[in-house]
Amino acid sequence: MFPAEEIKRLIEAGLACEYVNIQGDDGVHFTGIVVSSVFEGMLRVRQHQTVYATLGRLMGNDIHALQLQTFTPAKWAEARVELGL
Template structure:
């Protein structure tokens, strides 16, 4: 089983992030939100690939699945009001 906190730490160590929140109850399936200025101008697929790159070989092994929501800081400012975060 892999802890969600370690995934957060690895993402934050691998890229500049404004906000990272990873959740997962079973240690292999996770969901998360990642906010980074590095996502500016990138399509969603490339944003997700940038996050997965920070996790390297853990993806598909220790981390079976990671469902992501990725945002630029500007988009996150809009979305978090709607989510009441």
């Protein structure tokens, strides 16, 4: 079982982030929101690949699934209102 807090720590250590929230209570399936200015100009699939790269070999092994929502800071400002955060 892998803790959600450790995934958050690894993402923050490997990527300049404005906001990271990782949830998951079964230790293998997780959901998350990652906000980074690094995502500017990237397609969504590339944004997700960038986050997965911070987790390296853990993806598909210790971490079975990580469903992501990724945002640039500008898009996050809009999405926060829609999500009620």
